[in-house]
Amino acid sequence: MAVEVNIDDIDRIVADLGSGREALVPILQAIQRAYNYLPGEALRRVAESTDISPASIAGVSTFYAQFRLEPAGRHFIKICIGTACYVKGAETVFEAFKRHLKIPRDRDTDDARLFTVEKVACLGCCTLAPAVQIDDITYGFVESAKVGGVLNDFLKAQEAPGALAKQVSGKGARGEASICLCSSCVAGGSSGVYRALLEQVEALGLRVAVKNVGCTGISYQTPLIKIRDSHDNQFHYGLVKKEDVRRILLRHFKPVGIGRATVAAISGVLEQLLTDETWEPVTRYSMDLRQGPDASYLSRQKHLATEHCGDLDPVDMQAYRSHDGFKALCKCVEDLSPAQVIGIISESRLRGRGGAGFPAGDKWSRVAESTDEMKYLICNGDEGDPGAFMDRMLLESFPLRVIEGICIAAYATGVEEGYVYIRAEYPLAARRVRDAIKLCREQGLIGESVLGTGRRFNLKVMEGAGAFVCGEETALIAAIEGKRGMPRYRPPYPAVSGLWGKPTLINNVETFAVVPWIIREGAAAFAALGKDESKGTKAFALAGKTLQGGLIEVPMGITLREIVDDIGGGIYGNRTLKAVQVGGPSGGCIPVTLVDTPVDYEDLVKQGAMMGSGGMVVLDDSDCMVDVARYFLAFTQAESCGKCTFCRIGTKRMLEILEALCEGRAEKDAIPKLEHLAKVTMEGSLCGLGRTAPNPVISTLDHFRSEYEAHVEGRCPAHRCKSLIRYYVTDKCIGCTKCAQQCPAEAIEMRPYEQHEIDVEKCTRCDGCRVLCPAGAIEIGDLEERDEG
């Protein structure tokens, strides 16, 4: 099914985006938006009509994961296999989608070309795991049995587009109802609740402003509505359903045009309901921030980068300014010299939040010292760790604050050109940052004369095209220059020779986001937070097996135990804490015996983990550590750019050994071989990706060696590795046949009122029967184990 390429369209895209090499990625993105893939004819046309060589186009279009060279279905189903989703069964969900759409193993698109099913590194919705994105709609808590329902819902939503477009104006409003529409909240169902709010406010004729605000980070309660009534009282409702919206609104606001009597009647009903059991479903959703588990969720935190979370409309300049927004920038421009600004940052001892922890002040002064006429600044938002979503949350919820931080850095270092590099999977973040930049330009905060000082500063958004390695700064520079995102040897560091060979300041999103606070409150206030060499706060994406999870911002030095128990509310279900994975694919697993480790750069490294960009996935006793190591290695191996020998081949060989372990076919010397390879890869790789890729393996080998040894013998102690376990039915079976009806592999014969049996050969270990069994009669055992009784 060849797609007709319209040459004029391609020419128009080129005319819009430019014909230099740096325009290549945006051009390819535009072509892919138009055709859902990159038709060869279109690429040839780009080569003909621009200065970009065919070799560059071929190299770049095949490097980034976002680009497809084969036609795709009309809609993309992206199954997140980030850490949190993975440990909650994302692989099974992926298989369920493919099975449902009857897509063969070696293909990704159904026969009707309606859907293309893909895995993605991380959607950044870890608290809603397993998460699935279909085009722009994100679904949370998807189970394999729900796949059909999700697809129906999506197709129905396609028939009624534009439902999100309307917004009630804030003018003359007597109160407001706010809800977050960031990617994870939308995945939790907040767009439906938002629609319901709009509808009900209109239907009831309320003068209530419905606002879309930045995320509170309380992701486990999403959709979360905040009500402010006419007396400025605040109420929070968590886990709200569409059906609840009308009752919640009526509880706080008086409808116009309904007679007094009716209102009284409704109020009466409400009062009655409040004392009645039937009211219970709504009160269950209501949260009081001053008490209960949520109080500790928030009280242990310290919000700097996420200051005023839940109060600010992400792209409302007025609101941001009324909450001290841009005060810091004005202070810099009006009262401080660039050197003084750098002095404050150095004094605060802020370290880069991207992972390595390089002192920000040092980086800034290096760039500032350069007398080069042209210097650049890059805000690194290429967050790609599976299990990390801080950058997404910050960019989606606080784009203005990030920009303010960037502007301050630009002022301090004398940079006139800046880029915000945002990863491909975060379209909403890119949109909001673009909107925010536009607002800043209108207000003279960015542009030819910043705040009328005559200083120039321009800021652009550059969207990534799907390559984890582009988080590495030299690869990031290559990506912006329109090349394959391959790192190069440092030194020279970007601060000396970066983008287009010019001095370039590269900091992470979070680093920029805390800058305004530091300038406003002073270096001493920042340095007072935290511990030893790690000052201030750090944002983490808390996910996995805790009761509560989400974006948290905590003072450095807090222990992992405090995070898991106090903020996370402990472990979910009847499980026990086994380890905390910190730092994603570059980090390591800290076992329960070491959870009193303080969270700071040095202590984490001492325990074999690292800060990384701040992913924190809590693992319980049902998680297999060999499988976790395999999972991370699979990620880094797939993301290796392929440039240097050690990373390209070393990670592959390590992964092969881990796969063999998880499938029970490892050789006897697998563990020493793995250790040897880990060492070699760590020492020899060119960039940070390869140098840290072995960390998850090394740390699990250090702390959970016996699990590796069990795998060599063909056992998985956590009963997680599918090839090493079997499902069986115990005599608790009541013969209800539910398992047999549900089994997608027909491994269970239907035998009403008899004890059922599972055919080990046919069983795909999808876990469906065990979850479904009303009698808890299905258990997991070692493959070799005999049936009970």
Added chain:
Amino acid sequence: MTGTVNITIDGQGATVPSGTLLIDACAKIGITIPAMCYVKEYGHFTSCMVCVVRNVDTDRMIPSCSAQVEEGMRIDTRSPAVIDSRRMALELLLSDHVGDCEGPCTRGCPAGLDVPAMIRCLADGRIDEAARIVREGLPIPAVLGRICPAPCEKTCRRAQIDQAVAIRYLARCAAEHDGGKSQIEPDTGKRVAVIGAGVVGLSASCYLRVKGHVCEIYEQGDKPGGGLLDHVAKGELPENVLEQDIDGLLELGIVIKCGIHVGRDTTVSELSGQYDAVLIASSELVGKGCGENVFGGDYKMRTVIHAVGEGKRLANLVGSYLETGKANETWRRFNSTIGRLHDAEKDLFLAQAEPVGRIDPGVEDIAPTPGQVRDESRRCLHCDCRKADACRLRDYSDRCNALQREFKAAERRTYEQNVEHPEIVFEQGKCILCGLCVRITEKRGIEPGLSFVNRGMDTGIAVPFGGNMSDGLGSAAEECVRRCPTGALAFREGAGQEKQTSNAQYPTSM
């Protein structure tokens, strides 16, 4: 950048301009660092990681092709840790390398005849060259062309498809050709006495003679040939064929003294005083009178070709003694092997060969026609590496004793070859992704040129938009082949490729 920088390399001080790359700084004081992806004219790329050196102060391995000198830097280029790191880089590359260095025929031949090179010459009508390869590889080519048990044919890959190439027949055809005499290296002034004119003695003398040493054979019988005379007596070997080969050896300048019994007419120790070295190639004298310059070996060889192989081993032993004063066993060169071919791979190889069956065995005994020789030689699959002697990957692997299967892949890469270019073969499985060809075509402005495609383990080299390799290489083809550090890009005929190593004894250090 201006000014100079002082650094210490392996304890030796050096002053170089600031901004100098470590690898160039090392070269300046005579230390050659192995490197595959770095060529000065095309800059560094930092991919192969074979050029690592150790920063003594930080104890970190750094790629010397990309790191610049820093004031006071102390560098170690040859400690065991550095060599280990290089070997591991090579072993990782080898774990993803699919190709045979030497063909299975050459590996199967105890004398190590370069069969595919000989066959390529025959297929191309370059008979003189084929004859020279055979004569240099086999001291008694006409004899072997008749009675060699041909272990090469047993290992021939073509046998996996239909029947082996008739290698012995082809070798004989080449040997019976008049041209292509062996080249003798200049006289070394060294003299060797060889006791026994059997296959081992004759072969060893031949190998030593072409190296420029004087060889005199002492034979107690009245005719040279040893065990070969039995074959003549049994009618398996025409007498004139043996004589033809003996004449060839005499032509090289080898002296054969018949009717002299060592032990009666003279002694080993007497010879040892008169000659620079004595080689005992007679089973009767094994273990007798061994002085420092007396060598001997095992003569109970299973077959004639094994005896030739033994002669070659002894010649190398004596040769190294004469050259260096120390006798070294032959270094078995590194050899990458594919192992068994998958069906699709067989088809790929077969696509480059004549699909006809093996020449009728009856034909082997009558005078061959050039057409028959050409047809048979075109049955060869050319599964050897055309750049086996010009490959840095092999050279370095040899030097640091790297093992192909130290880091074994769970599943080996599939063999691929691109023969779109009329003179060049591109084999992705031999590519180490150094990117030199990409940089060369880019710098020389070749359109469409070459590009890296895909990433990670799937990275490869391709012509953009599915173009033809001839267009991709364009006018830079010859340079790309020459610069390619492995056999990934090679001339189809195997000619014109610079040897990477001399025949120096291995292992030398890296």
